[in-house]
Amino acid sequence: MAVITTWNTVYLGQAVSALRAEGIDIPDELLAHVSPLGWEHVGLTGDYLWRPEDVPPLGTFRKLNG
Known part of the structure; x- marks a missing residue:
């Protein structure tokens, strides 16, 4: 949770x-x-697939959805 x-x-x-x-x-x-x-936006079960091209560079943030 933390x-x-x-x-x-x-x-x-x-x-x-x-x-x-x-x-x-x-x-x-x-x-x-x-x-x-x-x-509630977190899937507690299932597969988590991280595509390397979607991982932001170190020290940066993911793009905000909206």
Whole structure:
């Protein structure tokens, strides 16, 4: 669970930064009510196939979906 929470925290931050860069106002007060604990988007069973071309270079992030 800790890894999922960390992943969600990092990518929530990336998403907020991307939206703000587009000029969308996201008040810090609103973010106080956002939790990185959700994990319904994580498949707990099944195969995980990582294609090397989809792995971002070290020190970079995956592209945000949207």
